[in-house]
Amino acid sequence: MAIIELADVHKIYTLGKTEVHAVKGVSFEIASGEFASIIGPSGSGKSTILNLIGCIDQPNSGVVRINGTATSGMSDRQLTTLRHQTLGFIFQSFNLIPVLNVYENIEFPLLLGKTSVPKGEVRDWISYLIEQVGLHDHIHHRPNELSGGQRQRVAIARALVTRPAIVLADEPTANLDSKTGQSILELMKKMNAELNTTFIFSTHDSSIVGLTDHVIRLLDGTIVEEVYQKADRDTEAMS
Amino acid sequence: MIGVILKISARNVWRQKKRSFLLAGAIAFGMFVITAINGLTGGVVDNIRVNFSHALGGHVFISGSEYLDRGTIVYRIADDEKLLTALQQNGESIAAVTRRSQAMPSLIFGSRQAMQLVYGVDFQQEDKLLGSLVVTGGSLKDVTNEQLIILPRSVAERLGVEAGETILMRLDTVTGQRNVGEFVVVALIEDQERYGISAAYVNRGYLNTLVGLGLEDYQALNLFLTDMEQADALGQSFRAALGVPEPKRLAEVQDMDDEEAMAAMFGFTRASEVEPWEGIKYQVTTINQIMEPVEAAVNALKTIGLAIFIILLVITMVGITNTFRMIMIERTKEIGTMRAFGMQRGVVRNVFLMEALLLSAGGALAGLIAYGLAAFILGRISWDTVPAMQFFLDQGRITFTASFREITFNTSLILAMGLLAAYFPAKAAAKLSPVKAMSSNL
Ligand SMILES: Nc1ncnc2c1ncn2[C@@H]1O[C@H](COP(=O)(O)OP(=O)(O)OP(=O)(O)O)[C@@H](O)[C@H]1O
Numbered sequence A: 001m002a003i004i005e006l007a008d009v010h011k012i013y014t015l016g017k018t019e020v021h022a023v024k025g026v027s028f029e030i031a032s033g034e035f036a037s038i039i040g041p042s043g044s045g046k047s048t049i050l051n052l053i054g055c056i057d058q059p060n061s062g063v064v065r066i067n068g069t070a071t072s073g074m075s076d077r078q079l080t081t082l083r084h085q086t087l088g089f090i091f092q093s094f095n096l097i098p099v100l101n102v103y104e105n106i107e108f109p110l111l112l113g114k115t116s117v118p119k120g121e122v123r124d125w126i127s128y129l130i131e132q133v134g135l136h137d138h139i140h141h142r143p144n145e146l147s148g149g150q151r152q153r154v155a156i157a158r159a160l161v162t163r164p165a166i167v168l169a170d171e172p173t174a175n176l177d178s179k180t181g182q183s184i185l186e187l188m189k190k191m192n193a194e195l196n197t198t199f200i201f202s203t204h205d206s207s208i209v210g211l212t213d214h215v216i217r218l219l220d221g222t223i224v225e226e227v228y229q230k231a232d233r234d235t236e237a238m239s
Numbered sequence B: 001m002i003g004v005i006l007k008i009s010a011r012n013v014w015r016q017k018k019r020s021f022l023l024a025g026a027i028a029f030g031m032f033v034i035t036a037i038n039g040l041t042g043g044v045v046d047n048i049r050v051n052f053s054h055a056l057g058g059h060v061f062i063s064g065s066e067y068l069d070r071g072t073i074v075y076r077i078a079d080d081e082k083l084l085t086a087l088q089q090n091g092e093s094i095a096a097v098t099r100r101s102q103a104m105p106s107l108i109f110g111s112r113q114a115m116q117l118v119y120g121v122d123f124q125q126e127d128k129l130l131g132s133l134v135v136t137g138g139s140l141k142d143v144t145n146e147q148l149i150i151l152p153r154s155v156a157e158r159l160g161v162e163a164g165e166t167i168l169m170r171l172d173t174v175t176g177q178r179n180v181g182e183f184v185v186v187a188l189i190e191d192q193e194r195y196g197i198s199a200a201y202v203n204r205g206y207l208n209t210l211v212g213l214g215l216e217d218y219q220a221l222n223l224f225l226t227d228m229e230q231a232d233a234l235g236q237s238f239r240a241a242l243g244v245p246e247p248k249r250l251a252e253v254q255d256m257d258d259e260e261a262m263a264a265m266f267g268f269t270r271a272s273e274v275e276p277w278e279g280i281k282y283q284v285t286t287i288n289q290i291m292e293p294v295e296a297a298v299n300a301l302k303t304i305g306l307a308i309f310i311i312l313l314v315i316t317m318v319g320i321t322n323t324f325r326m327i328m329i330e331r332t333k334e335i336g337t338m339r340a341f342g343m344q345r346g347v348v349r350n351v352f353l354m355e356a357l358l359l360s361a362g363g364a365l366a367g368l369i370a371y372g373l374a375a376f377i378l379g380r381i382s383w384d385t386v387p388a389m390q391f392f393l394d395q396g397r398i399t400f401t402a403s404f405r406e407i408t409f410n411t412s413l414i415l416a417m418g419l420l421a422a423y424f425p426a427k428a429a430a431k432l433s434p435v436k437a438m439s440s441n442l
């Protein structure tokens, strides 16, 4: 079943008198557990589409379904709860909370909802994630004491901490050098395989599509190409 | 959720230390000023009350007058059944009783003379009085001389007399005869005229013989209470026992002329309204009644203090509002991120409000601590050498008494205004869209 479904989605931004038609009738589906990418040049509408999937923006027309539920007509409170329960975010510029250390940043989304999980279990889960993203030596560091790559690793752990069904990553590698960017994508891929979380990330770098199961190519707000491929699942390549 | 809010807001306050210190500092300053004004005036009122009661010889004052057949009024209490019963009934609340006579004689030294209020007191029972007098000449060590007189300095200067010299006192007896007595000046004391008292003190027994009263007669019976707070209650009890109408308060006599007002407040007999009466007519006055004008003046001062405080707070509020607007812009991305991860609008708002609350509470606390320190340090300085100030002081030291009620009120005001100042920026922050978090510019 499709965990994400977009049907004839339009998004128009109005800037004073001018209108920008950022997304022009986009339809696609993403299946649960996919490692999908949205590729396109600057201004093609990648961020806009991710925002629509992420329930932080609403389309002008068309339907966005998450887990089979249409998001249109939901209140801000409902959308916020939906985001908290089913979505995780990774941002281009990391967006860690500066006043919290690595552990606290990862823990933070958990604190926003009611948890019935025992404290010890939570701690084990966060420790597991920290281990997975390779930051066990930096648990008590503040974001400004970390490199870009390390920050993005924290962000990945944070995006996964609520065990969301979907993680959205808008150009997660754009602020990193290509080697670090590569390792971040590999980490995402590893977590996708490990936890079976659906990942969707955007990029304008066509060279990294080899890692993904499903490629959506955008140009000027429309899909110009959609490819399903057997992704290179060679986990040995990630170190 | 409150835990998350506290954690984030506390760290946010800490993260911009300089800014937080400035805002909290401004609040602390306001709190310090208002508490210092309250504490100082409160202390001064307390001290004036104590010093007054010492100078006047009590907390509750009972005087009595008799109407003689010839139409003259004599101020005199010969032992009276009703008064003694009332004294006995209230025995538990009374720490000490002093009896006084008084007269308004001419004092004469050489060719000069001056009218002067004179209290006849029992020096053996008036340690509090002796302790409260500020001696500027002579000494109060030996008060056994039957014919001694303690003179206010200003009167001594007018007469040109010094300690150790002898003066004459000329007065009318209660029955209208002239009489003259001789007194030795043992001490000169600081004038307290400014506060309504400028009295000379002599022995009651000797004064009584001069004015034609019995040796044991007295004109005023003054009570020191075990608890000064009881003054009003005891005054009421004595009025009830002695058949004296309840006096009017200062606020109730605003429209009356002076004579009428004094009559209503203190039960003075109006010259135009004298009607014969039987037995002793009593008058009961409490220290609180005497303090009313002082308290009215102090309250005016406190009101000015409160106005300054509120102006300071409003200025600070504008600062807080502007700062929080700035903070909101600075943290747009951060707020967007938190919203994306599922932080509800109300929580975003509460983080802001909590920051304002922490700043305000911290400022208020710092202001109180500063006040405490200032009160402690100033309270240790002795002003013994400045006689004019003694009436405001407690044994030469400034005392501070800010009431718990005042401090609570001011703190609540600070917290409320802090919240109000942050409210609109907080609401604006809560409205920020999580889309902002996605925008790639840092
Ligand atoms: N908030 C907005 N207001 C007005 N126009 C917008 C807004 N956000 C995006 N746009 C416009 O919509 C179009 C698509 O923008 P979008 O950010 O989705 O592109 P993108 O593919 O993410 O580009 P980039 O690679 O530069 O991030 C662009 O023309 C952009 O200028």
Ligand SMILES: [Mg+2]
Binding pocket: A046, A047, A048, A170, A171, B440
């Ligand atoms: Mg973009």
